Amino acid sequence: MTSSDPRSPLAALFGLLCFVLVVGGVSGLLHEWLGWIHFMGFVRFLAPDGYEIYSYVIMIVLGLALGAAGRAVTRRGRG
Template sequence: MTSSSSPTPRPTSSSSSSSSSSSSSNKGFLGTVGFLLFLGAVSGLLHEWLGWIRLFGFLRFLVPSGQEVFGYAVMAVLGLALSASADRLSRRGRG
């Protein structure tokens, strides 16, 4: 009873490469959405406080009437959180 002592190579699966490509697209999507949300919220806050021109007018539909400052502040925090999670995902993929 002699057996081969060399380990048999494992077949590579294509699912690992497809999951890494979808993961990188998710990171890019999260980072882009987070950045746009943050930038739009800061633009909305500047518009509310200083009366400047609103750059991202579509975000005004997400904020309830009478709660503009609070709504834009929440969107700014959410945008930062999305950007930070995208950054964390990219660091996890590298290490």
């Protein structure tokens, strides 16, 4: 980040978590449905056995919510 970047560190953290959760959740779903390799294999440790599909969907939804929260923090900081 440069000094002219209006994003706060909290918004940047939310953006990073959004990316990790959404990409990890989509990767996990693709692995479960199509047998593809995990792009972000570490997220499988977040999914309990027998509840993988639900866990990956929750990861995607939580990631999108964190992304929206990060955008709200950025907008609040500007105005």
